[in-house]
Amino acid sequence: MQKQSTSLWKLFSVFFRIGAFTFGGGLAMLPLIEREVVDVRGWVGKDEILDIVALSQSVPGAIAVNSSIFIGLRLRGVIGAIAAMLGTITPSIFIILIIAHFFTQFQSNPILMRAFSGIKGAVIGLVAAAALRAGKNAVVNRYGLVVAACAFFLSVFGVLPIVWIIILGGLSGIVYFRAKGGVA
Amino acid sequence: MILWQLFSAFFKIGLFTIGGGYAMLALIQQEIVSRGWMTPQEFVDVVGIAEVTPGPIAINSATFVGFRTGGIPGALSASLAVVLPSLICVMIVSRMWEKYKSAHVVQSMFAGIRPVVAGLVAAAAVLIATPTLKYAEGIASQLLTLVIAAAAFYAVGVKKFDPIKVIAGAALVGILIFR
Incomplete structure (x- = not known):
């Protein structure tokens, strides 16, 4: 655990960058967070990031904000959590303040609208890339494949709220690994 | 107040x-x-x-x-x-x-939750793609959106490019090509 070694400014600036490039909400930021936090800085392990995402989806609030609080808290305690959280939300606050000021010009600017059309396409690909990566890390046997497929269909067809899908997955893990006699 | x-x-x-x-x-x-x-x-x-x-x-x-x-x-x-x-x-x-988190029951729970997250992220891709394609005007825009999505998937998922650069590139492609 590298407590104290990460500066608050580093936490703020890394999450500022994540916040500034999170389009499409929620899980679209996962590839970015994974790259910055897992690959580049090694603040969090590959499996742990999936746990943090699951926990972030199970408590109130936006996933991007919640996961930044989790990671900040782990690296530098409460003050780190606040630094990471402020980093995540500062870009949106600035951008919305500017837009709220120039609302009508913004809506009718064709160049911006075309740029966003391109970004929307990329977001689909980014989320698919996050799914591929999460699948590689988490789906290691037939049980995992069945659980992932169930979660996929329950969510796509809007059968259950996401929190309930996560809770069911947790219960299935408890039942399955008890029958099997342990996780490893 | x-x-x-x-x-x-x-x-x-x-x-x-x-x-x-x-x-x-x-x-x-x-x-x-x-x-x-x-x-x-x-x-x-x-x-x-x-x-x-x-x-x-x-x-x-x-x-x-x-x-x-x-x-x-x-x-x-x-x-x-x-x-x-x-x-x-x-x-x-x-x-x-x-x-x-080191308790057996919590470890089992998260071993069950991790594949759920993978499934939920895959579902998110579908749930984001559906309205995006639906509201893209005309077949050409829809195809272009799909091509950008596939390119972004390949760049980030397979080639491990920086997502920030991919988003910036997609914005540029959008400005140059979308009508």
């Missing part, structure tokens, strides 16, 4: 939004429109803006509504209020997690 009203309304929105993303839109609309802070049409515009600007939709709408009703102090009050419940809840949950 408008700042306090904004703060309490958005604290409530933050507290009752679980699962992230678009789940909270109904709640935000109810709170904001019923207080007369915005018309339903203005709210639709805010959602549109939130979709094309970076950052969580909860923060975007809090900042926008706060600014419209109380200027910059209103924007800051609403934005901080909407994330405060997250800060409190995550601190509680994180403490419990650190304490119990």
Whole structure:
């Protein structure tokens, strides 16, 4: 655990960058967070990031904000959590303040609208890339494949709220690994 | 006192939004429109803006509504209020997690939850793709959107490019090619 070694400014600036490039909400930021936090800085392990995402989806609030609080808290305690959280939300606050000021010009600017059309396409690909990566890390046997497929269909067809899908997955893990006699 | 009203309304929105993303839109609309802070049409515009600007939709709408009703102090009050419940809840949950994560039952639970996350992320790709393709005007735009999506998937998922550069590149392609 590298407590104290990460500066608050580093936490703020890394999450500022994540916040500034999170389009499409929620899980679209996962590839970015994974790259910055897992690959580049090694603040969090590959499996742990999936746990943090699951926990972030199970408590109130936006996933991007919640996961930044989790990671900040782990690296530098409460003050780190606040630094990471402020980093995540500062870009949106600035951008919305500017837009709220120039609302009508913004809506009718064709160049911006075309740029966003391109970004929307990329977001689909980014989320698919996050799914591929999460699948590689988490789906290691037939049980995992069945659980992932169930979660996929329950969510796509809007059968259950996401929190309930996560809770069911947790219960299935408890039942399955008890029958099997342990996780490893 | 408008700042306090904004703060309490958005604290409530933050507290009752679980699962992230678009789940909270109904709640935000109810709170904001019923207080007369915005018309339903203005709210639709805010959602549109939130979709094309970076950052969580909860923060975007809090900042926008706060600014419209109380200027910059209103924007800051609403934005901080909407994330405060997250800060409190995550601190509680994180403490419990650190304490119990080595317990067998918690390990089994997370061994079950990790594949769920993989499935949910895959579902998110489908759920984001559907409206994006539906509202793209004409076959050419839809095809182009799919091509950009596939290229972004390959660049980030297979070639491990920086997602920030991929988003910037997609914006550029959009400006040059979309009509």
